[in-house]
Amino acid sequence: xxxxxxxIVVGLGSLLIGGEWLVRGSxxxxxxxxxxxxxxxxxxxxxxxxxxxxIVNLAASFKGNGEIGFGNIVGSNIANIxxxxxxxxxxxxxxxxxxxxxxxxxxxxxxxxxxxxxxxxQALNAWPVDVWSRGDGLVFLLLFGVFMxxxxxxxxRQRETGDPYAQDVDRQTQGMAKLSATRCALLIVGGLxxxxxxxxxxxxxxxxxxxxxxxxxxxxxxxxxxxGTSLPExxxxxxxxxxxxxxxxxGNIVGSNIxxxxxxxxxSSTIYPEAIPPRGHAxxxxxxxxxxxxxxxxxxxxxxxxxxxxxxxxxxxxxYVGYLAYASL
Numbered sequence: 001x002x003x004x005x006x007x008i009v010v011g012l013g014s015l016l017i018g019g020e021w022l023v024r025g026s027x028x029x030x031x032x033x034x035x036x037x038x039x040x041x042x043x044x045x046x047x048x049x050x051x052x053x054x055i056v057n058l059a060a061s062f063k064g065n066g067e068i069g070f071g072n073i074v075g076s077n078i079a080n081i082x083x084x085x086x087x088x089x090x091x092x093x094x095x096x097x098x099x100x101x102x103x104x105x106x107x108x109x110x111x112x113x114x115x116x117x118x119x120x121x122q123a124l125n126a127w128p129v130d131v132w133s134r135g136d137g138l139v140f141l142l143l144f145g146v147f148m149x150x151x152x153x154x155x156x157r158q159r160e161t162g163d164p165y166a167q168d169v170d171r172q173t174q175g176m177a178k179l180s181a182t183r184c185a186l187l188i189v190g191g192l193x194x195x196x197x198x199x200x201x202x203x204x205x206x207x208x209x210x211x212x213x214x215x216x217x218x219x220x221x222x223x224x225x226x227x228g229t230s231l232p233e234x235x236x237x238x239x240x241x242x243x244x245x246x247x248x249x250x251g252n253i254v255g256s257n258i259x260x261x262x263x264x265x266x267x268s269s270t271i272y273p274e275a276i277p278p279r280g281h282a283x284x285x286x287x288x289x290x291x292x293x294x295x296x297x298x299x300x301x302x303x304x305x306x307x308x309x310x311x312x313x314x315x316x317x318x319x320y321v322g323y324l325a326y327a328s329l
Contacts (some may be wrong), residue, residue, distance in 0.1 A: 004212060007205025009196045012228040013229040015052035018194030022051060025187030051260040052229035057264055060221075061272040068206050069273060073265050074283045076230045077257045078111070081290045082317035083227065084234045085253050089310025094250050096298040096305065099154065104254045105295050107147050110260040112291040114143065116284045119276045120192020130276040132269040140266030146260060215328040216278040222324060231257075250298070250305070257291070279327060284296035286320055315319070 007149040053076050060069035088094060098103075118136040121127035180189070202225060268274060276284075290313070297309045 004205045004208035007201045010202030014194045014198030018191045019051040021187045022191030025184045028184045050256050053147045054264045055195045057268040061200035061268050067277045068221040069129045069216035071218040072225050073223035073260050074287050075226025077287050079227050079230050080253045082313045086310045086313030088249050094302040094305040100296050108254050108257050109291045112288040114256035115261050116288050134270050135271030137266045140262045175299040219324050219328045
């Protein structure tokens with residue numbers, strides 16, 4: 001048991017380091033190529049904070065541990081809203097930028113809804129099992145491509161018109177230290193290596209821990225692995241909130257959820273179809289409910305997610321974890 005916990009801790013640490021190195025190296029290369037900083041912030045940096053989830057899912061798929069991969073994505077999306085956003089709002093109320101309310105949160109809700117619908121193959125397609133198939137993966141990826149196209153186009157337009165949110169993303173990326181070509185290459189290669197090692201160790205440790213405790217692998221994925229791979233989003237959002245950049249905190253969390261369900265699930269299920277585990281539908285509905293709940297919170301109180309609403313989200317997450325503990329008995 002201690003060995004499995006050590007593997008998870010070391011694996012998650014490698015994932016976080018690898019994601020940071022990959023973001024720094026890739027951002028510097030993109031900047032050298034003349035790509036607009038706001039585009040880098042919305043693509044490379046957003047991808048980097050979600051890279052732990054991606055690597056864990058790919059490693060789980062190739063090793064046949066689909067429940068770990070499913071739990072990682074669904075659990076990360078739930079934790080991002082209910083745990084991370086709840087904590088961030090308690091630190092400082094979050095003011096939502098209009099584009100987040102009108103475009104990104106609705107897209108996150110749509111992504112969650114599509115994930116739920118595509119998980120009911122037995123009911124809708126008379127399949128013997130419920131699974132995110134390769135066809136479903138292509139649907140996810142298509143929606144992701146459409147979302148990224150409109151996001152980047154809108155960000156470039158807002159940047160030209162002096163929009164504060166786009167300028168904040170711009171400044172964050174421009175503030176990264178300029179690196180030599182050699183150091184960029186070392187960071188990218190080292191980051192990819194650390195991500196690969198971290199994914200392997202995390203999946204191996206999570207699988208062993210689940211078997212040792214006698215609980216379903218999906219429960220470990222929904223809790224320990226999910227929260228661990230969401231640490232980049234947690235750090236980024238809390239720092240942004242403390243600096244008064246609440247738009248970035250909310251945008252980071254919502255953007256990560258969209259990346260998780262559309263890009264990561266789309267890519268992993270296209271490579272290897274992902275079965276929906278027992279009681280997995282309930283977890284998908286919890287993800288959808290939290291996603292929908294975020295929209296009225298972001299619209300009311302002058303587009304502010306208050307401390308009271310943050311407490312509601314945290315209470316909901318505590319209840320969800322309690323449900324998982326009870327269901328695994």
